[in-house]
Amino acid sequence: MSRKSKGINAERELIHLFWANGWSACRVAGSGSTKYPSPDVLAGNNVRKLAIECKVTKDIRQYFTAKEIHELQQFSKIFGAEPWVGVKFNNVDWYFLTMEDLGGTGEGHSVTLKNAKMKGFMFKELVGTLQGTW
């Protein structure tokens, strides 16, 4: 399966998780290829709106470009949504990180599995159906 197909499948799986937990969610068309900033997934309920940039990796590290993060923040600020990045580590699970928790590098941002486990939110924590232990 191509990298793109894997990404789309992972996004569809995430959409399903949202609906199964009482949220609306959808994939955004042409994310990354239109002239306007756009996230990969938009999810919402009556209280919160989430804009999510999604990646799937078989590695233990995932990279986001500075442009991806800037556009995610720009879209979210105008739309009125919380900006999140979501990384699906193969054979592990989804982890979601806030902008503050993204590990910064000079030109972009990387998320390691270790950092994701330490700082990231699992899906149930993201949608607030599981109380965190912090």
Add this chain to the structure above:
Amino acid sequence: MSRKSKGINAERELIHLFWANGWSACRVAGSGSTKYPSPDVLAGNNVRKLAIECKVTKDIRQYFTAKEIHELQQFSKIFGAEPWVGVKFNNVDWYFLTMEDLGGTGEGHSVTLKNAKMKGFMFKELVGTLQGTW
């Protein structure tokens, strides 16, 4: 140009209108072909979120199926967005109607140009930058 291409072009034009007026907007991927309800376009600012089912027609009447309207309402209710239908009449303009203003038929809903002009909102009215005269 195919009917589908015309629809996508009209949606892109609408996305552009939103951004040009200080809103975020995006097209939804696979609208009408996924197992979950989804609108064609999602737009938002810090105050309002709009879920829009879009059609473009060269006729003076546009039809929406009961299923399309039901799914639009279902998505919007869960997401926390206002449900709208938008009809771009060729050589005329976009008109936006609320669920209440959709003319009902037995099995679906039709929007005539006459009704759209009478009850519909122009884009500037939809986004609230033009005061209505009612």
